[in-house]
Amino acid sequence: MSYKKVVILGGGIAGVEAAIYYRKEGFDVELISERSYLFIYPIAIWIPVKTAHFDDVSFSLDKIAARHNFTLTIDRVVSINASEKTITLQEGGVRKASHLVIATGAAKVKHEGLEHTLSICGAPEQSVELKKKIDALIAKGFGKIAFGFGGNPNDPSGVRGGPGFELFFNLHHKLKKLGIRNNYEMTFFAPMISPGARMGEKALKLMATMFKKNNFKERYGKKIKRFEENSIIFEDDSVLESDLTMFIPAGNGMDLIKESDLQKNGAGFIRINNYCEIEGVEHWYAIGDVAALEGPDWKAKQGHIAEVMARNAAHNSAITLRLKSGEKKTYQDHINxxxxxxxxxxxxxxxxxxxxxxxxxxxxxxxxxxxxxxxxxxxxxxxxxxxxxxx
Known part of the structure; x- marks a missing residue:
């Protein structure tokens, strides 16, 4: 296989950006994705409150592939072998991958009873299930609502609380417009003492003011012991009752990555250098949530950082293969x-x-x-x- 042929694993924000920019650099690109569509998670917050439809948030990969002239393969990656530079697909079998970009995203930290929750950052279908649960709760006319997110002590950068706050605020707005907000107890929970602290002190103060003004309750600083059908149990055995629990577990390394011979950090994310090159594997890159980020303590994995990494990987690949001249680009300079x-x-x-x-x-x-x-x-x-x- 020619090094000018690149295989990209993952049809999310990072993988799609990589496919587009590797084509711009003149590479022959194959994108392998389990799904036939790109799910635009930043705007999925509107599906549960019915201000957007699922089709508004999902975007056909066929259309993007045709527009940018890359090959799309719908298949599932079941194993990765770095020493032999191969990948194994569920349908396509073992494939040589001399030049590879891994953009498969992250798994989630497992909590006991997680099946009793729904997540706005989980499988796309869960956004529709959340809509159904919210509709049922509105039909009921009253209830207790608990939204929250978790942490990963092995890699705090995988915490994703923003979408939880956004959906929480949007649901409050919807209930208020319907004139029934006072019928619902709304609580936000997280194991951190100050969730959202990475946004800065000013943001925390404004959030606290907003919570007080809108009569939101808080349950912060207690680790989650387990979820039950209508409640959350914390480490001190205190209970938060809930008719609707939306929970975003922190990111964790995928089994696909943990079971591979790639170098990984304690959470199971792939170790890369500042150029997004995977340590110890020439011409292999990792971008987005699958990668172990380096940088300041407040760093967070976000879509725009994943896109920077994707563009840099394409640029750096072209430099490495001497398809163009110039300096390699780093991702840490763009962390915000x-x-x-x-x-x-x-x-x-x-x-x-x-x-x-x-x-x-x-x-x-x-x-x-x-x-x-x-x-x-x-x-x-x-x-x-x-x-x-x-x-």
Missing amino acids: ILCMMDMGNGAGFVYRDDKKALLIPMPIIGHWMKIGWGWYYKMSKMGYIPRIPGM
Whole structure:
């Protein structure tokens, strides 16, 4: 196999970006994905509250592949062998992979009773199940709602709390519009004493003010012991009753990666250097949630970082193979936290880097900006509109 042929594993945000940019660098690209569509997780928060449909959030990989002229293979990767530079597919069998990009994402930390929860960051189908549960709870007319997220002490960068807060705020907005918000007890829970601390001190203060103003309850600083059908049990055996539990487990290494001979950190994420090159395996790269990130303590795995890593991998591959001249690009220089935290009737612009931490309230317009971003994401991926630098 020629090194100019690259195989990309994973049809998510990182994998799709890699496929597009490797094509721009002149590579022959094959993208292997278990799903036939790209699920745009940042805007999936609107499916459960019925301000977006599943089809609005899923985007055909066939269309993207045709637009950018890369090969799409729908199959499941069952094993990876770095020493032999092979991958094994469920349907396609053993394949040589001289030049490989791993963008398969992360698994989730397993909690006892997790089947009693639903996640907005889990399997795409769970967003529809959440919608059904919310509809049933609204039909009931009252109830207790508990949203939360967990941690991973082996790699805190895999914590993903933002979408949990966004859906929490959007559900509050929906119930308020229906005039029934006071019929529901809404509680947010997390094992950290200050969830959201990585956003910065100002953001924490604004969040605390928002929680108090909207009569949200908190259950922070207690590890989760287990989930039950209508409750969460914490390490001190205290109980939080819930008719609807939305929980985002922290990211953890996939069994596919843990069972491989790739170098991994304590959580099972692939060790890479600053150029996204996998340690000890020439011409193999790892990007996005599957990779072990290095950087400041507040670092977080986000879609825009995954895209930076994807573009850098393509660029660095071209440099390594002398398809073009220049310097390799690093991902750590681009680590920051960036999101538009939607609330249904507005949003908060969140940004953090080594020099500053911001949370800027943006009533009304912030919500429409996030809707606009969803449209922009699809159109720019298809090359119908120019890409805005940094977005």
